[in-house]
Amino acid sequence: xxxxxxxxxxxxxxxxxxxxxxxxxxxxxxxxxxxxxxxxxxxxxxxxxxxxxxxxxxxxxxxxxxxxxxxxxxxxxxxxxxxxxxxxxxxxxxxxxxxxxxxxxxxxxxxxxxxxxxxxxxxxxxxxxxxxxxxxxxxxxxxxxxxxxxxxxxxxxxxxxxxxxxxxxxxxxxxxxxxxxxxxxxxxxxxxxxxxxxxxxxxxxxxxxxxxxxxxxxxxxxxxxxxxxxxxxxxxxxxxxxxxxxxxxxxxxxxxxxxxxxxxxxxxxxxxxxxxxxxxxxxxxxxxxxxxxxxxxxxxxxxxxxxxxxxxxxxxxxxxxxxxxxxxxxxxxxxxxxxxxxxxxxxxxxxxxxxxxxxxxxxxxxxxxxxxxxxxxxxxxxxxxxxxxxxxxxxxxxxxxxxxxxx
Numbered sequence: 357x358x359x360x361x362x363x364x365x366x367x368x369x370x371x372x373x374x375x376x377x378x379x380x381x382x383x384x385x386x387x388x389x390x391x392x393x394x395x396x397x398x399x400x401x402x403x404x405x406x407x408x409x410x411x412x413x414x415x416x417x418x419x420x421x422x423x424x425x426x427x428x429x430x431x432x433x434x435x436x437x438x439x440x441x442x443x444x445x446x447x448x449x450x451x452x453x454x455x456x457x458x459x460x461x462x463x464x465x466x467x468x469x470x471x472x473x474x475x476x477x478x479x480x481x482x483x484x485x486x487x488x489x490x491x492x493x494x495x496x497x498x499x500x501x502x503x504x505x506x507x508x509x510x511x512x513x514x515x516x517x518x519x520x521x522x523x524x525x526x527x528x529x530x531x532x533x534x535x536x537x538x539x540x541x542x543x544x545x546x547x548x549x550x551x552x553x554x555x556x557x558x559x560x561x562x563x564x565x566x567x568x569x570x571x572x573x574x575x576x577x578x579x580x581x582x583x584x585x586x587x588x589x590x591x592x593x594x595x596x597x598x599x600x601x602x603x604x605x606x607x608x609x610x611x612x613x614x615x616x617x618x619x620x621x622x623x624x625x626x627x628x629x630x631x632x633x634x635x636x637x638x639x640x641x642x643x644x645x646x647x648x649x650x651x652x653x654x655x656x657x658x659x660x661x662x663x664x665x666x667x668x669x670x671x672x673x674x675x676x677x678x679x680x681x682x683x684x685x686x687x688x689x690x691x692x693x694x695x696x697x698x699x700x701x702x703x704x705x706x707x708x709x710x711x712x713x714x715x716x717x718x719x720x721x722x723x724x725x726x727x728x729x730x731x732x733x734x735x736x737x738x739x740x741x742x743x744x745x746x747x748x749x750x751x752x753x754x755x756x757x758x759x760x761x762x763x
Contacts, residue, residue, distance in 0.1 A: 385639050400722075416590075420581075420605065424606055433460075437581065461580070463475065479564050493551075510528070512546055535573055540574060639683075643682060658751055659760035676741050680744070683738075688733075707720055
């Protein structure tokens with residue numbers, strides 16, 4: 357134990373031989389560690405937001421008719437669910453299930469009398485839908501709840517409302533193809549205008565109550581049931597259990613419907629992976645340069661130690677300790693700096709600009725992850741130690757006479 361402590365003390369004194377050079381190298385390792393942790397933390401935050409948004413939009417698990425996900429419907433509600441109330445009651449008996457929401461998918465024309473526009477509608481429990489969607493379904497104007505005794509209520513996407521010159525209280529007409537192939541129309545009233553943050557969605561979005569959608573399509577069926585659990589972590593096990601217990605219906609977890617999640621994650625993994633590789637190379641060559649100069653300056657010292665009986669491996673080990681010490685100091689300082697950034701950003705109020713296709717930005721925040729911090733610290737220390745081994749191995753094997761004669 358005392359020998360290890362003495363070796364570390366000697367490594368520390370060697371690091372302090374050239375304070376300015378060592379300080380610059382430590383700062384580079386610090387900045388590298390901070391950059392990797394902040395960039396990776398931002399990626400983790402983005403993944404969490406995408407995962408949360410997808411789970412809120414589709415439900416943790418979506419239940420539909422057996423052929424709903426694999427075949428196109430020739431008529432509306434062809435593969436809908438008939439016994440959804442009984443199915444809902446059975447699902448709610450599961451202690452992991454928090455909520456089950458029926459949804460009806462429909463499309464058609466929406467008209468204000470002068471102009472007709474194609475809409476993509478969702479029949480749902482509007483207030484419950486707003487609760488589960490949270491920040492991903494923002495009320496721009498009006499209210500989610502409809503006044504009693506009025507026409508059936510609808511929510512319009514912000515861009516669709518702008519196109520139809522509609523506002524809360526405006527009367528509109530919905531036209532859609534029924535399950536029998538005919539055309540049906542129903543008068544509705546706008547009670548609220550909402551935004552999902554996606555322009556293309558807001559141009560066509562219409563929310564109606566389930567009963568209104570069923571009446572328009574002339575069907576008692578629903579398209580899907582969205583199951584919300586207590587935790588995202590429970591989805592794999594619950595999905596497997598439910599799908600095995602009910603072979604009559606099709607069950608899909610949220611990640612099989614949110615195709616953009618894997619796409620964005622793959623893109624970010626490549627971008628931040630390349631960034632981490634570049635930062636790692638900068639740290640490696642910086643430490644290698646610092647210790648290479650130290651090796652040149654201490655060549656005669658290395659020769660003296662060899663003459664006194666030190667083995668080449670012992671010389672290399674000493675430089676390894678010095679490199680690892682520089683990396684450890686840089687990693688600790690980098691971790692502290694990254695922690696400050698994580699704590700400060702929520703109070704800074706900074707936002708990212710809207711991504712392509714979106715109309716709103718999102719907060720610039722960074723997640724902290726213990727495995728990420730440990731892995732990054734270990735990588736920085738390993739890089740610095742590897743750089744020390746790379747530059748010292750040749751000098752440690754140099755003939756003693758040649759090392760002693762070095763000028």
